[in-house]
Amino acid sequence: MRVRTSLAATLAAGALAAGLLTSSGTPAASGAAVTAAGDQPAVLDTYLADTWKSFTAMVDPDTGLVSDNVAGSLAGNSRARYTSPTNIGAYLWSTTVAEDTGLISQKEARARIKLTLKTLATLEIHEPSGMFYNWYDPQTGEKLTTWPENGDPVYPFLSSVDNGWLATGLLVVARSDSTLAERANAIRQKMDFSWFYDENAGAKLTADQPVGGQISGGFWVDPPNGCSQLVALKPGTDPVYQTCHRYGAFNTEPRMASYLGIAAGQIPTKHYWGPVRTFYNDNCDYSWTETKPVGGWQTYDGIPVFEGALPYRDVDVVPTWGGSMFEALMVPLFVPEDQWGPRSWGVNHPLYVHGQIEHGLDDAQYGYWGFSPSNNPAGGYREYGVDALGMDAGDSNAGGYTSDQDRTVWNQPYDGCRPGDVDPPAASEYGDGVVTPHASFLAYRYAPDAALANLAKLRANFDAYGPGGFYDAIDVTSGRVSRRYLSLDQGMIMAALGNALAGDDMRRYVSTGAMQEKLEPMMREEVFAAGVR
Template sequence: MRVRRPSVLAAITAATALVATTAAAPSAPAAIERQHSTDARVLERYAADTWRSFEAMTVPTTGLPADNIAGNLDPATRSGFTSPTNIGAYLWSTAAARDIGLIGRREARARMAQTIGSIGDLERHEDSGMFYNWYDPVTGEKLRTFPESGDPIKPFLSSVDNGWLATGLLLAARAEPSLARKADRIREDMNFGCFYNPLENAPAGQIRGGFWDEDPLEAAAVKGTYCGGADVWFTGHHYGAFNTEPRIASYLGITAGQIPARHYFGTYRTFPNDNCDWSWTETRAVGSWAEHQGVRVFEGALPYRGMQIVPTWGGSMFEALMVPLFVPEETWGPRSWGVNHPLYVRGQIEHGMQEADYGYWGFSPSNNPAGGYREYGVDQLGMDGPGYTSDQQRTSVDQPYEGCPGREGSPAPTSYGDGVVTPHASFLALRYARDAALENLVNIRDDFDAYGPGGFYDAVDVGTGTVSKRYLSLDQGMVMAALGNALAGDDMRTYVSRGAMETTLRPLMSEEIFASKGD
């Protein structure tokens, strides 16, 4: 189904050479200005349509968005559940819609005020101030069964989901000062220290995936408490990978003084490479040891197509690039994030356009065009051995872990199956590869039935042409945040990162040098 095109990277190189050749010509600045104006109009259209999906997903009586809605935007197709992340995404998307000029200040204030009022009425865990993972968007009630399936829900409180709700509350308070008192009161009651285990990879510590406040009867659950009050049942795992979206919860906890600053260095850039203990992971890393804030850190990166890249856990776009929608990591850490973020995008582009030869790129968790929800990514850009894969057939790459028995690897795939791309990944890449992202989006829109009344549908199987015609609050929220930054002067970043976050986190980011580098 795909249309064969020249490599996007080749096109970028050619365009760069053309600009260099014509830079002295008087008409060049005018041509560039016209192109920027054209690009802005395209992005404004995307923003207007994407915002329409939020208007449809949001319940008028509560201001709470559903998790997802059908592509025709019929309110009757709203899901019967929502999450803290979805609610946070609606708050920042409302601010973005106002700043782009899609809605007026009065409407934006009314929408955010209603949502914040509903958040204040939601049941939450008393000792931590954290919110449960699933609520009914119509009534605001905590869910104990999923409406569609009837499957039971064990009341769970997720560290990363609460991180995104807190981000939305922080942004709303800064974007609309008249709401700051109420929004800040809710957010300041959220104690991210309740997820923080100081003994995991001590002395820096790591945060847990979350906890249940009722016994989940799961063998891996760990009973205890990190912030006083009654015992809870923690997930057996911690978030140990550094370049993943849960770092937003770490950033908020560090900024609030609930988690020590040294925790920034407590998660793995890659696992160490000095023995075979980590040979179950993707491949042997390159790098060296350093010390920051009294914490020994392996400054590692994974080799990929002539580059060295600090990986995510699974190899997806949103793990790497959702956080910098709100935190200017590449500015605060020019020798770390500033090198890695563009390389990570380049890795995704090269995989889609050259290695897998799909003709399109942008791999991140999304709806599965074949049904359900699935993680997609670039296997080699993840720390996890199996990783996330980019196609329906789950074609993975078994790289060697040199020097370790049983990890000799196998030949790289000679072909891939039906690749699945999600448009939100291109919007995440917009800052780092603007021309390539815009071109990829145009190609997806033009070559498939991939664009509807609420903007881009969630995912496309570029092999069969099958499109997942639903809109998800999370994915549409990433699109709106990216467009808010692109069209309104980095407003999403400005609201969230100024003040305490900058003074606390910028020194940590600025002192580190990643092992990342291009060819």
């Protein structure tokens, strides 16, 4: 068992230390002092122990592969018959958290991880890139070509995002247990993120100005059913069918794959400047986005970057794509962006949390907050977020993540390009609001008091807590609850609790060596347009 410490030093970093946000989640007056939190509340131990139970229920005892989800009862026969690289990565780092916090012994953790690594080494992968396909059967390890729930065909896909999270889990294992490092590294070091990198992606401002490049969503080996581009990426290898889209927005979860590729030397460091903070505002070409940004141009390493932010209530924020919590705050579970970039991420992350809180409590007046993709209490899975914190404007029928089931959006004006509504919808116009508990755990670092209070209210006022911790989502208007546990969402909770209860263990394992050497100087140099107005 490793040393268990407080998160006090972490809470004193970044924007909290700068006085931009109080622990309750409200913007502080300029220059206000912020007192670091002391020892963490005992309720976090309860949340940790119960959340870990959901993982023990989701894991196949023969393969060590975790299922995508399980029923709230934790019954073994309710495990989903599919898993993904992200799910497996989440189980690996969650097992490490369980050991680091003393929840399980080193012997148990090592046995669990060893079995998972043994099975991982046998899974079918795309050999030239070392990347894993998106869906496998957790009972057999077979790559899925038919969806087990309905028999629909599966077009095996290799995702940049999902492989990024698996590589993260493998890195945690390799750096937390020297006896497992060789096995974990043997798998991870075959993974080549350059297969996702497109050096020419990103709109050029003029023909002679360089761009940093962007990554694709991934690729298929065989022609898929839908839009794709046949690309010959590596000499001596067969071409693959890449997605038609590139990840153009920076403040989204694909940046973890970007960071891993940069750290490994597979993607050039200039890629950090490739995805946009917001699209620039000097013409109407980008008026399809949420609203007109504030900010101006800066040049870093010879690459022009529009340092834009979107105004929302009393703050300016670098948006995510859809306005959800996990887009912004899953990556800093592992990479200390707020510490390395005190004038960029260190400002933006807490203000993003503040925006989510204000939307839930003031705009929509749900009485609760925390909006992120999760199970839909009415059935299925859906993206949830705060429309105004996302880059994609969308409308009531398509695009734009919303906090309610009715997809209520704020159709903001874009000055000089399109009319809109200056004020957000009235609280009475919002439909059933859907809150997911994992969003509060992601916010805990930046607004601990507000996060704990939100979780306590959810637990007290709804049937929101079961044998595996918080259920995945709550419709706080109707009271309907999605009584399932998702390994991705539970994995975010475990990582957040590991950081809180085990001295930032997830960050310590991932963000050393080449990642820090290559990324910290760029983060420290950059200045976001985000701030309190």
